[in-house]
Amino acid sequence: MISGDFDEHRARRLLAAACDAAGLPSSGAALLALGENAVFDLGDPAVVAKVGRSADGRAARELAVAGWLAGSGVPVVHPYLPEPVDALGHPVTFWHRLPAAHGPARPADLAPLLRALHRLPAAPFPLPGRDLLAPVDRWLAAAGDHIDPADAAYLRGRKESFVTALGDLTPHLPPGPIHGDALPRNVHLGPDGPVLLDLENVSLDLREHDLVVLALAQDRYGVPAEEYREFTAGYGWDVRDWPGFAVLRGARETASAAWVAQHTPGRPAAAAEFRRRVSSLRHNRPQVRWFAF
Numbered sequence: 001m002i003s004g005d006f007d008e009h010r011a012r013r014l015l016a017a018a019c020d021a022a023g024l025p026s027s028g029a030a031l032l033a034l035g036e037n038a039v040f041d042l043g044d045p046a047v048v049a050k051v052g053r054s055a056d057g058r059a060a061r062e063l064a065v066a067g068w069l070a071g072s073g074v075p076v077v078h079p080y081l082p083e084p085v086d087a088l089g090h091p092v093t094f095w096h097r098l099p100a101a102h103g104p105a106r107p108a109d110l111a112p113l114l115r116a117l118h119r120l121p122a123a124p125f126p127l128p129g130r131d132l133l134a135p136v137d138r139w140l141a142a143a144g145d146h147i148d149p150a151d152a153a154y155l156r157g158r159k160e161s162f163v164t165a166l167g168d169l170t171p172h173l174p175p176g177p178i179h180g181d182a183l184p185r186n187v188h189l190g191p192d193g194p195v196l197l198d199l200e201n202v203s204l205d206l207r208e209h210d211l212v213v214l215a216l217a218q219d220r221y222g223v224p225a226e227e228y229r230e231f232t233a234g235y236g237w238d239v240r241d242w243p244g245f246a247v248l249r250g251a252r253e254t255a256s257a258a259w260v261a262q263h264t265p266g267r268p269a270a271a272a273e274f275r276r277r278v279s280s281l282r283h284n285r286p287q288v289r290w291f292a293f
Contacts, residue, residue, distance in 0.1 A: 005265065011038030011051045018049065018085040018092035035293075036259075037200075046097040047080050052090050059084040059091035061127075062200040068123050069202075074116045075195045077188070098188050098195060105187035107214055107227045109194040111234030113179075113187065117196070118207050120177050130180050130203035132255045133159045133166075142262035146271060151278045155258050158281065162251040169244040173207040173237075182210040183217060185292075211239035212248045220253070220290040257281060260293055269293070 008031055015038070019026035024047065029040040038051040052059050060083065069076045077095050084091035136159045140152045179186070180201025188195045203209075215238075218228040232238040239245055257277035263270035273293050280288035 006053050008034060014051050014087040014090045015040055015049055018087040022085050048095045048097050050093045055089055055091055058200045059093050064125055065199045065202045072120055077197050099190050102189045105184040105189045107184055107231035108234050109189055110184055110187050111231050113194055113196045114182055114210050115235060117177060117179060127204040130205040130209050132251050133163055136258040139258045139262045143264045146264040147261050147274055158254045162254055165247045166251055169247060171206045171208055172242045175206050178203050178205055178207055178210045182213045208239050208248055212252055215240055216249055216252055219286055
């Protein structure tokens, strides 16, 4: 289930249930992030817990992906428990907390991780395609009457047009394993170098998916042009030179706008950001700044 009432209070209830089942403390847990998952630092022991919004199989797959990537030489976060813990129908995964970061990760820190990941052959277990647009209807439905029905209808129609266009793309790079949400926020800059985090969207699809993310971040989220150039130099190619770039960017923008909708119940800042994103798409304003939420 994905619900608009997935707030900190509910996430803490689910965390407590999972920790009780796993024999771990939860009373002093600090909330690190509340988005598609609620992420908590348990304090002592040095464990981070991810409480999932939905029981869709991604949690178990993320744990398997972590083991595979670590065994393939890609620096990744390591699971604390090998399987998700069920908490009232929500999966909760536990991870070793990483050492303190040496500073915020930059796009250049992401480039070698993507190069390493993109060199890998297929995983030894099935990976899904990166269906960017599949959750759009769920996210919009989770908003209920907290968003304008006309905005929801606009995004649903935009989604359908991009579903068709995505199927006609011809890739420049050979398809294979991808991260699926390749941004510096999903990199931890530790004492031994950058480490890849947030593996739940690892997929088998066009490698261009991973490269469009940062190109869009330059346009929409204020990543400096010089940092983007450092990223493309480190990776070895600029996806903006690919004829399919506009289609993949448009699909990503559609999903990113719809994603905010699920956070609008009771959160005026999310409602304002949702309206900003939809308005910029409606009026074809690709340089309007979006704000991370």
